Amino acid sequence: MAVVGATGVVGQEFFRVLAQREFPVTGLKALASERSAGGSVRWGGGTVPVEALDERALADVDLALFSAGADVSRAFAPLAVAAGALVVDNSSAWRMEEDVPLVVPEVNAGDIVRHRGIIANPNCSTIPLTVVLDALRREVGLERVLVATYQSASGAGRELVDELEEQIRAIAAGGRPEARVYPHVLAHNVVPGGWPLEEDGYNQEEMKIVNETRKILHAPELRVGATCVRVPVPVAHSQAVLVETEPPLGPEEARELLRRAPGVVVWDGPGPDDYPTPAAVAGSDEVYVGRIRRDLSSERGLLMWIVSDNLRKGAALNAVQVAERAIEMGVL
Amino acid sequence: MAVVGATGVVGQEFFRVLAQREFPVTGLKALASERSAGGSVRWGGGTVPVEALDERALADVDLALFSAGADVSRAFAPLAVAAGALVVDNSSAWRMEEDVPLVVPEVNAGDIVRHRGIIANPNCSTIPLTVVLDALRREVGLERVLVATYQSASGAGRELVDELEEQIRAIAAGGRPEARVYPHVLAHNVVPGGWPLEEDGYNQEEMKIVNETRKILHAPELRVGATCVRVPVPVAHSQAVLVETEPPLGPEEARELLRRAPGVVVWDGPGPDDYPTPAAVAGSDEVYVGRIRRDLSSERGLLMWIVSDNLRKGAALNAVQVAERAIEMGVL
Numbered sequence: 001m002a003v004v005g006a007t008g009v010v011g012q013e014f015f016r017v018l019a020q021r022e023f024p025v026t027g028l029k030a031l032a033s034e035r036s037a038g039g040s041v042r043w044g045g046g047t048v049p050v051e052a053l054d055e056r057a058l059a060d061v062d063l064a065l066f067s068a069g070a071d072v073s074r075a076f077a078p079l080a081v082a083a084g085a086l087v088v089d090n091s092s093a094w095r096m097e098e099d100v101p102l103v104v105p106e107v108n109a110g111d112i113v114r115h116r117g118i119i120a121n122p123n124c125s126t127i128p129l130t131v132v133l134d135a136l137r138r139e140v141g142l143e144r145v146l147v148a149t150y151q152s153a154s155g156a157g158r159e160l161v162d163e164l165e166e167q168i169r170a171i172a173a174g175g176r177p178e179a180r181v182y183p184h185v186l187a188h189n190v191v192p193g194g195w196p197l198e199e200d201g202y203n204q205e206e207m208k209i210v211n212e213t214r215k216i217l218h219a220p221e222l223r224v225g226a227t228c229v230r231v232p233v234p235v236a237h238s239q240a241v242l243v244e245t246e247p248p249l250g251p252e253e254a255r256e257l258l259r260r261a262p263g264v265v266v267w268d269g270p271g272p273d274d275y276p277t278p279a280a281v282a283g284s285d286e287v288y289v290g291r292i293r294r295d296l297s298s299e300r301g302l303l304m305w306i307v308s309d310n311l312r313k314g315a316a317l318n319a320v321q322v323a324e325r326a327i328e329m330g331v332l
Numbered sequence: 333m334a335v336v337g338a339t340g341v342v343g344q345e346f347f348r349v350l351a352q353r354e355f356p357v358t359g360l361k362a363l364a365s366e367r368s369a370g371g372s373v374r375w376g377g378g379t380v381p382v383e384a385l386d387e388r389a390l391a392d393v394d395l396a397l398f399s400a401g402a403d404v405s406r407a408f409a410p411l412a413v414a415a416g417a418l419v420v421d422n423s424s425a426w427r428m429e430e431d432v433p434l435v436v437p438e439v440n441a442g443d444i445v446r447h448r449g450i451i452a453n454p455n456c457s458t459i460p461l462t463v464v465l466d467a468l469r470r471e472v473g474l475e476r477v478l479v480a481t482y483q484s485a486s487g488a489g490r491e492l493v494d495e496l497e498e499q500i501r502a503i504a505a506g507g508r509p510e511a512r513v514y515p516h517v518l519a520h521n522v523v524p525g526g527w528p529l530e531e532d533g534y535n536q537e538e539m540k541i542v543n544e545t546r547k548i549l550h551a552p553e554l555r556v557g558a559t560c561v562r563v564p565v566p567v568a569h570s571q572a573v574l575v576e577t578e579p580p581l582g583p584e585e586a587r588e589l590l591r592r593a594p595g596v597v598v599w600d601g602p603g604p605d606d607y608p609t610p611a612a613v614a615g616s617d618e619v620y621v622g623r624i625r626r627d628l629s630s631e632r633g634l635l636m637w638i639v640s641d642n643l644r645k646g647a648a649l650n651a652v653q654v655a656e657r658a659i660e661m662g663v664l
Contacts, residue, residue: 192607200625227623275525277516278522
């Protein structure tokens with residue numbers, strides 16, 4: 001099997017997750033751009049050399065976990081498939097293609113069987129959101145979802161994590177933080193953007209939440225709105241979420257549904273400061289939900305606060321879970 | 333006149349705002365707790381000694397700007413009024429009292445005349461929100477408001493600003509940040525709490541936004557919901573806001589209304605990263621609005637991003653503007 005984008009923040013997480021879950025790894029290849037090739041990654045007490053990604057490197061690969069950006073996935077995922085691999089792709093390149101399943105195993109594992117070589121891994125905010133929404137809709141119909149995100153630097157890759165740390169050091173030293181890779185300084189700031197703009201004032205990240213949520217839930221008409229904001233946090237994405245349901249769902253009913261949901265931890269009191277934060281959740285596998293309460297601005301709304309590690313459940317863990325299910329289902 | 337809470341973050345801002353606006357200051361007193369008394373604050377090229385707050389210190393004061401917490405306001409504002417002063421109180425102590433006007437001058441300056449000695453200054457997130465909502469309702473009816481905030485450390489006072497800076501230095505030095513005054517570490521984190529919990533899972537800050545917005549807008553039935561989150565930013569509060577109106581309002585109509593609104597700056601394109609951020613807005617007087625767009629989850633909703641300096645328009649500036657209007661209206 002191969003990890004493509006082996007030196008990135010998600011690539012590195014792939015190796016940790018594969019080891020922790022004792023995934024049946026054979027013939028592991030670590031692939032990256034020519035620029036990043038030549039080093040090595042740690043694996044199983046030893047190391048694996050990082051090789052340059054090209055068509056030849058993908059020969060004899062049965063499973064390829066891609067996280068090297070949409071352009072790399074568009075160019076190389078079809079080559080991996082042609083060479084006989086199943087690709088689980090963490091980029092946005094194939095997510096909305098009709099014949100590509102977009103899978104969160106807790107929600108729509110059944111879609112895996114429809115794959116034609118590529119299974120797409122959803123956006124890092126969409127995955128935890130759909131895990132929660134799916135748990136709620138076991139009892140009620142979903143009418144509307146509105147989210148405001150608090151997304152960590154690692155969602156934009158290692159460069160922004162490094163830039164944030166440089167900015168933190170500059171501030172601590174009494175200097176002025178500077179932005180090089182992101183359009184605004186992130187330290188001591190929050191930034192409602194940094195993603196390419198699409199139509200009607202929405203950015204790409206917001207439209208991913210809207211469209212991917214509908215696809216994963218098989219709810220093409222579901223009303224979804226989003227505001228995406230980058231915050232100066234290294235790892236773990238948070239979101240303030242409104243869910244309107246029919247019939248209305250009480251907070252305690254919602255907690256009960258979420259407590260029974262696979263992959264979800266309800267962290268909601270009893271103390272006034274018992275709720276998940278990104279610092280507390282980073283490194284964990286679960287989707288954490290707290291601050292569940294009735295929305296005071298509507299009759300059918302629930303408000304909640306969802307936090308999840310964007311590199312794990314939001315990316316590498318979900319992709320490995322997809323591969324595990326593909327094995328169980330006999331389609332890998 | 334007197335500034336009560338002269339050594340706090342808002343108290344210090346009072347002196348800057350009074351000087352910048354050439355407020356007609358006579359007999360300036362700087363008052364603070366016994367613990368903070370003894371030093372001095374800069375004023376008009378010289379200094380003013382910081383005296384301990386007691387009943388005697390409030391004699392002969394015509395105008396008292398309070399920002400020393402709700403307990404101090406509850407204890408001392410009535411004494412100042414009894415001594416003949418008009419109190420503009422930045423704490424939450426009197427805001428919801430029926431005979432105390434709660435004033436944002438751009439919105440409900442007319443309420444000033446009803447004062448019986450105390451005029452309350454609203455919550456630092458509520459002020460910019462109501463300035464924007466009032467501008468919109470000149471053309472349409474407001475049906476529903478839902479906000480998710482991104483509030484800076486200075487909203488909790490100097491102690492949290494200092495704690496955040498200590499945490500930043502600890503991280504830059506490779507150490508572990510620690511929390512002493514706030515329930516969670518704020519650096520490298522976002523915290524959906526830290527305010528006392530009230531009923532139904534809402535915290536005090538969220539209920540302030542709900543109740544104060546209704547009072548300022550004279551709209552006791554307005555549906556308002558809120559999620560309040562502290563972010564690692566020193567100064568300036570941001571909020572992601574949903575406004576549902578009847579009839580629906582288009583983004584360009586909303587921009588036009590906001591461009592004409594006093595105290596508001598529309599910062600919304602044309603570039604993909606042209607929007608307000610707290611780092612860009614800190615130190616400014618205006619309420620900045622960007623990312624204005626149709627809500628994809630409703631037919632009558634608009635989404636927008638509001639940023640304002642919580643120490644200036646959210647606190648000291650608004651209070652001084654209230655005092656200026658009281659003078660103009662002949663009630664001071």
